[in-house]
Amino acid sequence: VGTVLGIIGVGLMIKRKIWAFPIGLIQVSIFGWVCFHGKLYSETVLQGIFFAALAYGWWHWTHPDGKERKELPIQNLSLQATLGWAGATLILWAAWGTAMHRFTDAALPYWDAFVFAFSVVSQWLQARKALANWIGWLIANTMAIGVFWVKEYYWFAILYAIFWFMSLAGLKAWLKAY
Secondary structure, three states: OHHHHHHHHHHHHHOOOOOHHHHHHHHHHHHHHHHHHOOOHHHHHHHHHHHHHHHHHHHHHHOOOOOOOOOOOOEOOOHHHHHHHHHHHHHHHHHHHHHHHHHOOOOOHHHHHHHHHHHHHHHHHHHOOEOOHHHHHHHHHHHHHHHHHHOOOHHHHHHHHHHHHHHHHHHHHHHHHO
16 A cells, blocks of 8 residues: 555656645555564654655645745755755764664664665655755665665565656656746
């Protein structure tokens, strides 16, 4: 169910449809439960962050700035903003990975933290409708495929491979719309 909802939700996000948000809320709840039981604690926390970001994004997309706009426009980050987000992502990865390694029995603390950091930033950028979110998803999904494969969560690995291609499609679609 989580796999199917994930594909539907990302497909709707590519098309910039508001239904991506409620479907995503259900999907991340399911994934959070599965990841917790597999001791992928970074992924578990990540699903909670996704839940909050999806709720925020749903509100943000339906309340665009300016009374004359009906849809929040796609935004392109400046070079300075891109470098800032990249630096913040790397710091988050190192800090979260170290915390997971030292304070938990996490199965793959640094690999899982990499997915965590890139996903947190990508989800935030997506909620803000920034074009760069899709590049972040390509990076996060690449690592997630490996993490889930190593944990023998083959359906999740396949799903994230599908997400990888959907992220590429999202980047192309949003570039065209931009």
